[in-house]
Amino acid sequence: MTTEKPKMKFDNKKTTDILKKADELGFSKDDLIEIYSTMIKIRLFEEMADHLYAMGKVHGTMHLSAGQEGVAVGTGLVMRPEDYLLNHHRGHGHLIANGADVNKMMAEFLGKQTGYCRGRGGSMHIADVEANNLGANGIVGGGIELAAGVGLAIQMQNQERIVLVIFGDGAANEGIFHESLNMAAIWDLPVVYLCENNQYGMSADVSRVSSKVPFRGRAEAHGIPGYYIDGNDVLAVYEYMKQAIDHARSRKGPVFVEAQTYRYFGHSKSDRNLYRTKEEISEWRAKGPITRFEELLMKADMMTDQDIERIKKDMTRIIDEAVEFAENSPEPDVNNVTEWVYA
Amino acid sequence: MPEITYRQAIHDAMVEEMRRDDKVFLIGEDIGTYGGAFGVSAGMLEEFGPDRIRETPISEQAIVGAAAGAAMVGMRPIAEMMFMDFILLAMEPLVNQAAKARYMFGGKATVPMVVRMPSGSGTGAAAQHSQSLETILMHIPGIKVVAPSTPYDAKGLLLSSIRDPNPVCFVEHKLLYKAKGEVPEGEYTIPLGVADIKRSGTDITVVSSQIMVHKTLAAAEKLQDEGISVEVVDPRTMRPLDVDTIAKSVKKTGRLLVVHEAVKTAGWAGEVMASISETPAWDYLDTPMRRLTGKDVPIPYNPNLEAAAVPQEDDILREIRAIVNNTY
Numbered sequence: 001m002t003t004e005k006p007k008m009k010f011d012n013k014k015t016t017d018i019l020k021k022a023d024e025l026g027f028s029k030d031d032l033i034e035i036y037s038t039m040i041k042i043r044l045f046e047e048m049a050d051h052l053y054a055m056g057k058v059h060g061t062m063h064l065s066a067g068q069e070g071v072a073v074g075t076g077l078v079m080r081p082e083d084y085l086l087n088h089h090r091g092h093g094h095l096i097a098n099g100a101d102v103n104k105m106m107a108e109f110l111g112k113q114t115g116y117c118r119g120r121g122g123s124m125h126i127a128d129v130e131a132n133n134l135g136a137n138g139i140v141g142g143g144i145e146l147a148a149g150v151g152l153a154i155q156m157q158n159q160e161r162i163v164l165v166i167f168g169d170g171a172a173n174e175g176i177f178h179e180s181l182n183m184a185a186i187w188d189l190p191v192v193y194l195c196e197n198n199q200y201g202m203s204a205d206v207s208r209v210s211s212k213v214p215f216r217g218r219a220e221a222h223g224i225p226g227y228y229i230d231g232n233d234v235l236a237v238y239e240y241m242k243q244a245i246d247h248a249r250s251r252k253g254p255v256f257v258e259a260q261t262y263r264y265f266g267h268s269k270s271d272r273n274l275y276r277t278k279e280e281i282s283e284w285r286a287k288g289p290i291t292r293f294e295e296l297l298m299k300a301d302m303m304t305d306q307d308i309e310r311i312k313k314d315m316t317r318i319i320d321e322a323v324e325f326a327e328n329s330p331e332p333d334v335n336n337v338t339e340w341v342y343a
Numbered sequence: 344m345p346e347i348t349y350r351q352a353i354h355d356a357m358v359e360e361m362r363r364d365d366k367v368f369l370i371g372e373d374i375g376t377y378g379g380a381f382g383v384s385a386g387m388l389e390e391f392g393p394d395r396i397r398e399t400p401i402s403e404q405a406i407v408g409a410a411a412g413a414a415m416v417g418m419r420p421i422a423e424m425m426f427m428d429f430i431l432l433a434m435e436p437l438v439n440q441a442a443k444a445r446y447m448f449g450g451k452a453t454v455p456m457v458v459r460m461p462s463g464s465g466t467g468a469a470a471q472h473s474q475s476l477e478t479i480l481m482h483i484p485g486i487k488v489v490a491p492s493t494p495y496d497a498k499g500l501l502l503s504s505i506r507d508p509n510p511v512c513f514v515e516h517k518l519l520y521k522a523k524g525e526v527p528e529g530e531y532t533i534p535l536g537v538a539d540i541k542r543s544g545t546d547i548t549v550v551s552s553q554i555m556v557h558k559t560l561a562a563a564e565k566l567q568d569e570g571i572s573v574e575v576v577d578p579r580t581m582r583p584l585d586v587d588t589i590a591k592s593v594k595k596t597g598r599l600l601v602v603h604e605a606v607k608t609a610g611w612a613g614e615v616m617a618s619i620s621e622t623p624a625w626d627y628l629d630t631p632m633r634r635l636t637g638k639d640v641p642i643p644y645n646p647n648l649e650a651a652a653v654p655q656e657d658d659i660l661r662e663i664r665a666i667v668n669n670t671y
Contacts, residue, residue, distance in 0.1 A: 084416065086412075115449070116448075116449065117447060117448050117449035117451070118449030118450065119449070120446055120447055120448070120449045120450075121447045121448060121449065125447045125448065127444075127447075127448040127451065127452065128451075129415070129448060129451045129452045130451065134412075134415055134416070134452075135444065135447070135448055135452070137440075138439075139435065139439050139440070142435075142439065142440060144408075145404060145405070145407075145408030145409075145411070145412070145435065145436040145440060146408055146409075146411055146412030146415065146436070146440060147412060148405060148408065148409045148412065149408060149409030149410060149411060149412025149413035149414070149415075149418075149420070150412040150413065150415070150416050151412075152397070152409055152412070152413050152418075153412070153413040153416045153417060153418045154416075156368065156394060156395075156413075156418065157417075157418075163412075175404065176404050176405060176408065176435075179400070179402035179404055179405035179408075180405055180408070182400055182402065182405075183399065183400065183402060183405050183409065186400070339450065340445055340446050340449065340450035341445070341446050341484045341485055342445070342485065342487075342508075342509050343445055343453045343454075343455075343508035343509055
């Protein structure tokens with residue numbers, strides 16, 4: 001069965017003149033370089049994760065977000081330290097974009113005691129509750145289940161914070177999606193729903209398994225403003241997520257944003273990419289978020305080949321150090337396997 | 344001591360705790376003006392307002408999910424399932440989120456929430472509104488399961504459940520809501536995980552919970568006249584289960600019967616018996632351990648069929664006599 005992909009128009013305008021756009025959004029040249037660097041950091045983390053897996057150093061599975069860096073970085077920039085994050089299983093990029101420590105991430109990935117979850121969670125469950133990161137979730141739509149409650153707690157305590165829940169296109173077809181959106185809408189909860197549409201729920205093409213795309217209409221059906229944007233345009237992501245998060249923070253109720261993107265690696269390690277073509281993957285790689293941002297920066301003479309080389313070198317060093325930290329970290333003590341079931 | 348109903352005891356525990364701690368709130372269906380399907384929250388909307396008596400759409404997964412989310416960020420929600428049967432719609436946030444968050448995140452999250460749920464048959468509500476599903480909940484590490492049988496236990500255990508830093512499933516038997524019992528005025532708590540000997544005896548230990556405690560006590564009274572002395576142990580908390588108290592009783596009596604309304608196969612009677620078989624109390628048993636449980640059927644509608652599906656006082660009498668007289 002072939003699926004003809006529907007033509008879908010983004011709500012955002014494509015970023016073409018980066019100087020003008022940066023000026024509009026209040027970004028300096030250094031800010032733009034920082035955005036680029038963070039995207040590189042995520043890409044290198046994911047490539048290293050893939051490499052470590054290939055080397056047989058990773059016990060479990062993993063879900064890599066290479067190709068989706070634009071959504072992560074454009075969103076992470078808007079988040080304040082007091083804001084809550086509910087993340088999905090392909091969440092390494094969002095963690096890095098929200099300032100997570102890559103040493104602790106890598107240590108968790110390798111199941112070490114020094115990892116964010118002391119080796120109990122692994123890649124799929126990285127959380128840092130003290131820093132308001134309420135965890136990546138192994139259940140599709142798991143974060144959506146919790147989001148309205150976090151929003152309710154914020155509202156009941158009259159706080160100036162928001163909860164951002166990020167999920168994939170697959171989760172938009174879970175029943176809880178509607179239960180949660182309805183609940184957030186009737187109570188005007190400060191919840192920002194970010195649907196990171198990477199086109200495939202495992203192998204299922206989103207347009208084949210969804211009655212209507214983009215999902216914006218489903219949010220609008222609940223009276224929630226919805227946007228469909230180009231997730232590979234990092235500045236457009238920032239622009240729309242800023243509006244969305246400001247909207248929720250100013251107590252105007254929930255917002256829904258769907259960011260269109262694409263994952264380069266398979267769903268997980270068992271994926272042989274039987275459901276998509278090599279051509280499709282190369283096409284998307286050519287219009288990936290890092291490539292596009294790099295081209296814009298180069299065209300505007302804001303970054304040189306030497307800058308790129310330096311940034312990649314710096315970020316490679318950080319990732320290498322994270323691996324070193326993780327590899328040299330102790331294993332959890334098996335005598336403590338039953339610790340922390342109950343508080 | 345004043346006598347109040349089981350319903351009132353649960354109501355009072357919530358009200359008193361909500362007055363004491365502004366992080367506590369009630370969330371569920373029809374809990375406001377209607378007062379809850381069984382009237383437990385009657386009048387609470389007037390005192391606490393719609394923010395803290397948070398009436399929801401019919402969305403059980405979202406209710407329990409919202410309770411878990413709010414609990415993770417510092418609130419102490421009490422979620423009400425209209426019937427215990429409906430927790431099945433919300434098993435995902437209960438089991439995969441609330442129960443696991445602490446462990447999965449390396450001990451760095453706490454989820455202090457209570458899910459209250461009316462269980463049991465006897466109301467003619469048939470198969471989807473009459474189940475006793477506590478065993479399913481007991482199977483999940485990270486959850487505590489409480490099942491009180493008296494107004495006194497209900498109030499003291501609910502206060503402890505609300506203050507507990509873990510997800511607690513609080514099972515209320517719907518036939519007990521009108522049952523009366525002595526409850527002291529003012530605050531008191533009963534620790535979770537501690538069984539209570541509801542009647543002392545020397546010939547047989549009967550472990551029963553909720554409505555079965557009352558049926559067992561009535562049977563025990565009659566058996567006293569026949570010269571059979573029955574000890575009735577009410578676990579009160581199903582998980583963690585107080586095996587020590589049961590084992591101690593079995594050592595004394597040398598016989599064990601477990602009675603529950605939940606169906607037999609993989610019911611918690613099996614857990615009690617297996618636990619006893621692992622303790623030195625096993626050596627004190629004079630007869631095989633027995634269980635008297637709900638039959639392995641969905642609860643039927645017809646009142647005679649409904650009564651026949653779960654243990655009644657006569658069944659308990661018969662079973663105890665058979666064990667004590669070695670005629671089982």
